[in-house]
Amino acid sequence: MDEKITKGISKFLSFVLRHSPETIGLSLDENGWANVxxxxxxxxxxxxxxxxxxxxxxxxxxxxxxxxxNNDKTKIRASQxxxxxxxxxxxxxxxxxxxxxxxxxxxxxGIKKEGLLKMSRQHVHLSKxxxxxxxxxSRRGLAQILTVNAxxxxxxxxxxxxxxNGVWLTDSVPENxxxx
Numbered sequence: 213m214d215e216k217i218t219k220g221i222s223k224f225l226s227f228v229l230r231h232s233p234e235t236i237g238l239s240l241d242e243n244g245w246a247n248v249x250x251x252x253x254x255x256x257x258x259x260x261x262x263x264x265x266x267x268x269x270x271x272x273x274x275x276x277x278x279x280x281x282n283n284d285k286t287k288i289r290a291s292q293x294x295x296x297x298x299x300x301x302x303x304x305x306x307x308x309x310x311x312x313x314x315x316x317x318x319x320x321x322g323i324k325k326e327g328l329l330k331m332s333r334q335h336v337h338l339s340k341x342x343x344x345x346x347x348x349x350s351r352r353g354l355a356q357i358l359t360v361n362a363x364x365x366x367x368x369x370x371x372x373x374x375x376x377n378g379v380w381l382t383d384s385v386p387e388n389x390x391x392x
Contacts, residue, residue, distance in 0.1 A: 213269050217303035221270050224260055225279055229290040236260075244298035245287040277377030282391025292375040295332045302373035302381070311338035311380050313390075315356050323358070324392065328385035335373070335381035340363070359391040 228251075233240050236258040240246050248264065255262045267288060271279045281288050292300065313328055313336070328336045339345040342357055349355030365385065366372060373381040 213273075216287070217266075218270055218273060221262065222274060222278065225267075225270065225288075226290065226293070229256075229279065229288070229292050235313045236317070238250055240289070240296070240298065242299055243301060244289040244294060245282065246289065248281075248286055248288050253350065280375040280376055283386065288366065291377040292335070292337070292381060293381050294334050297334070300373075300375070302375065304371040305374050307338075307362035307366055307372040307374075307380055309361070311340060311360045312342050313338055313358040313360060313385070314345035314347065315358065316349060316353040317356055318353075320356060320392065323390065324387055327387040327390065328358075329334035330362070330383060335383060336385055338368060338380040338385075340378065340380060360385050361389045361391070365389050 228236060228238060229240070229244070229246060233246065236254040238246055238251060238254050242312065252262050252264065252267075264285070268281075268285070271281055271288070278291055278293070279288060280291055300341075315323065330336050337348070338360055339348060345357050346355045349357065362372060362380070362382075365382070370382060375381055
């Protein structure tokens with residue numbers, strides 16, 4: 213499948229499954245799952261023609277594993293990054309000592325004052341390695357990599373979750389746990 217088409221489908225799915233299912237009249241259950249047949253039908257009515265083969269290609273080829281099917285491919289959901297309230301049923305886990313967050317310079321002053329906040333999302337997103345954080349931060353300009361003392365946070369009682377696609381999640385990161 214053409215890379216441009218794949219990226220377009222991925223952006224569409226991110227928007228619909230993470231932020232605004234109502235724009236095409238799609239229903240998500242409390243865990244963020246959408247019925248695949250309903251997604252295909254309602255996408256088509258909205259002018260976005262998708263097939264199960266296209267969805268399968270996007271789910272399987274996305275390097276960030278942003279989407280997942282249930283076992284029989286009758287449901288699909290975004291792995292994380294939701295701005296709508298859903299329950300991913302993630303279990304709290306012990307993080308590595310350090311995690312990383314990629315951002316850009318214009319946000320550093322706010323982060324120094326308030327720490328990392330989830331803003332419109334359900335969680336703050338953290339990366340297990342600097343390379344991934346660079347990719348994330350580079351989407352908006354020259355990446356600035358912050359080191360989060362996740363082990364220390366965890367010992368202080370903060371909870372961490374690991375999404376299905378390997379993104380570390382937490383509710384917030386106070387500024388005193390961040391190395392700039």
